[in-house]
Amino acid sequence: MKSYFTSILLSLLVLISCSQEHKHEGKKEDSCCKNETTHSKEKSTDDQGSFYDISGLTYTNHLGKAQSLSDMKGKYVFVSMIFTQCKYACPKIAENIQALESALNKPFQVVLISFDPKRDNPQTMSAFLNEKKAGKNWTVMTSTDDIIRKSSMLFDISFKELENGDFSHENVIIVLDKQGREIKRIEGLNINVQQEATEILDLLGKEA
Amino acid sequence: MNVISHIALFLLSMSIMIGQSSLKQVKSGTMYEFIGKKKNVKIKIDAFLMSDHAVTNGEFRNFIRQNPQWKKSRVSRLLADRNYLQHWTSDSTFPAHMEHATITNVSWHSAKAYCAWKGGMLPTNAQWEFALSKNHISIQTGKKISINEVLLKWYANGNSDIFKHGIISSDGIRDLVGSHWEWTEDFNELMVNGDSRGGGNQESNFVCGSASLNSNDASNYARFIRIAFRTSIKASTTTKNLGFRICHPKMEIAQ
Numbered sequence: 272m273k274s275y276f277t278s279i280l281l282s283l284l285v286l287i288s289c290s291q292e293h294k295h296e297g298k299k300e301d302s303c304c305k306n307e308t309t310h311s312k313e314k315s316t317d318d319q320g321s322f323y324d325i326s327g328l329t330y331t332n333h334l335g336k337a338q339s340l341s342d343m344k345g346k347y348v349f350v351s352m353i354f355t356q357c358k359y360a361c362p363k364i365a366e367n368i369q370a371l372e373s374a375l376n377k378p379f380q381v382v383l384i385s386f387d388p389k390r391d392n393p394q395t396m397s398a399f400l401n402e403k404k405a406g407k408n409w410t411v412m413t414s415t416d417d418i419i420r421k422s423s424m425l426f427d428i429s430f431k432e433l434e435n436g437d438f439s440h441e442n443v444i445i446v447l448d449k450q451g452r453e454i455k456r457i458e459g460l461n462i463n464v465q466q467e468a469t470e471i472l473d474l475l476g477k478e479a
Numbered sequence: 480m481n482v483i484s485h486i487a488l489f490l491l492s493m494s495i496m497i498g499q500s501s502l503k504q505v506k507s508g509t510m511y512e513f514i515g516k517k518k519n520v521k522i523k524i525d526a527f528l529m530s531d532h533a534v535t536n537g538e539f540r541n542f543i544r545q546n547p548q549w550k551k552s553r554v555s556r557l558l559a560d561r562n563y564l565q566h567w568t569s570d571s572t573f574p575a576h577m578e579h580a581t582i583t584n585v586s587w588h589s590a591k592a593y594c595a596w597k598g599g600m601l602p603t604n605a606q607w608e609f610a611l612s613k614n615h616i617s618i619q620t621g622k623k624i625s626i627n628e629v630l631l632k633w634y635a636n637g638n639s640d641i642f643k644h645g646i647i648s649s650d651g652i653r654d655l656v657g658s659h660w661e662w663t664e665d666f667n668e669l670m671v672n673g674d675s676r677g678g679g680n681q682e683s684n685f686v687c688g689s690a691s692l693n694s695n696d697a698s699n700y701a702r703f704i705r706i707a708f709r710t711s712i713k714a715s716t717t718t719k720n721l722g723f724r725i726c727h728p729k730m731e732i733a734q
Contacts, residue, residue: 320556420665424587424714425557429667 322350323451328422330384330412333396338412340451346380347475348447352428352440354387355399355411360442363460365403368444374468377475378408384422385413386430386438446471502528502727503651505610524609528727529602531653532581533661534593536573539582542593543571549589559586562717581659581722587714590662590723601664602726604709608702610648611655618653619644630656630701662723666709 323344332338349368353361368381385391396411403409413419423430430440444462446455454474457467505528509521543549550570551563565584567573585593587601594600602610617624624646633656645654655661712718 318556318561320558322557324555325557421588421591424667427667427713431668 319452321451322425322447322453325425328414328418328425330414330418331393332410332412333393333400335393338410343380343382343447343451345449347377347449348380348382348451350382350384350426350445350447351443352384352386352423352426352430353411354385354438354440355391355395356387356437360440360460362403364442364444365399365405367457367460367462367464369403369405370464371444371468371471372406374464375471377472381405381409383409383411384419384426385411386419386423386432386440387436388413388415388419390436446474448475501530501532503531505529505606505613505650505652508609510605510609510612522605524605525728527602527606529606529610529650529652530724530726531647531651533654533659533722533724534582534590535579536567536582537578539585539593540571540573542596546592546596549592554589556715558588558715560715560717562719563589565717566719583659583719583722584717585662585722586717587662587666591664593723594725597725599725599727601662601723603665604663604668606726606728607655607661607663610650610652613648613650613652615646615648617644618647626656627699627701630704633657634701634704659720659722660705660708660718662721663709666712667714 323341325340329337329339349371351364351368353364355361365383372379372381385396391411391413396413399411400409414422426443426445428441428443430438432438442458442460444457445453446457448454455467455471504526505524507524507526509523512520512522547553551559551565551567552570554563562584563586566577567584591601611626615624615626616622626646629646646657647653648655712721
């Protein structure tokens with residue numbers, strides 16, 4: 272009986288320490304519909320933040336090595352999000368990046384983040400690069416579901432896992448300068464390579 | 480005194496704890512998938528733990544103290560826009576009356592970091608909508624209220640009388656709607672639906688007519704408005720009425 276008493280006493284102690292009264296003074300100020308987002312405010316380039324400074328996101332690449340965004344410091348980078356089993360959109364994204372590479376004739380790093388940690392591993396990711404005859408400057412990498420979610424939020428590329436394990440996703444190529452700042456966001460699959468390349472060179476020229 | 484009775488007592492005390500602390504169990508159930516090609520398909524939602532209140536300014540200050548990289552003077556613009564914590568008077572201070580008020584002007588990234596620090600996560604869209612789909616009563620009158628009806632009033636007028644004293648669900652979750660919006664783990668997931676082969680925009684799935692056709696409950700206009708809002712923001716966005724609450728997907732993590 273004594274030990275019953277002890278258990279109850281213990282429970283009570285835990286209970287007391289855990290109960291918190293949360294007063295709801297509730298500033299019920301605004302209507303939902305009076306949201307003011309501030310997309311319209313133009314940010315100066317210095318203010319926009321560097322992807323290379325984002326910590327806590329680590330990936331495993333097609334060589335089985337750990338990689339993070341800070342590894343790209345000092346390089347021009349194309350970033351996209353794909354999955355290697357993708358039949359249509361992702362190969363097209365890779366082709367578009369290759370076309371941009373040859374039009375630009377500048378050393379770029381290419382980083383593809385896979386949505387698909389269940390099926391993508393160093394073998395499938397290497398096979399994807401081999402099939403595309405991608406250069407040594409290309410990386411495919413994946414991570415945990417949580418880090419992939421964070422990456423998709425960071426790069427603002429929405430996706431959704433489908434019942435069959437595939438993904439629907441936005442088709443986006445992001446161009447980063449050597450400081451890791453986003454200088455261009457190319458959306459869609461049917462892109463005008465020459466025009467995009469000219470604009471990228473123009474933007475990089477301004478940066479230098 | 481056998482082991483089983485000890486375990487029973489422990490479980491009892493744990494369930495009392497859950498009852499007393501801010502975490503409440505949202506009991507499992509089913510819910511219609513709101514947007515999808517399959518009509519009348521219910522999805523099962525497992526039980527999970529959710530905080531009965533949205534995170535407050537005071538609670539968020541504790542987080543900032545231990546995680547200085549989230550101070551407004553230090554956070555990367557990629558993780559929170561320039562209005563992040565704009566109602567705070569400094570990196571760690573805000574007007575005293577806001578201590579227990581819902582924290583707003585926080586980005587998805589910062590909300591997510593707070594939840595991870597607490598060992599939890601943000602509720603998924605499905606969990607959040609499921610929690611809202613439970614019966615709700617007015618705290619003031621104790622009477623059952625129709626969330627949809629009240630929401631439409633809120634959307635239209637701003638302040639609705641019913642929300643002066645708040646609402647509470649049958650699971651004990653308070654004020655899911657009525658004073659602020661809340662971040663969800665996968666808020667951006669709704670943007671895409673089906674195979675996306677075109678450009679970046681799949682909004683046709685959500686806008687008026689075409690969305691209604693694919694929706695299992697076209698009368699749930701209030702939910703369309705939530706989807707519209709979620710699709711209009713980015714993870715770095717902060718607004719003066721967007722907050723969040725913490726959630727634990729599995730019972731055992733909560734201890």
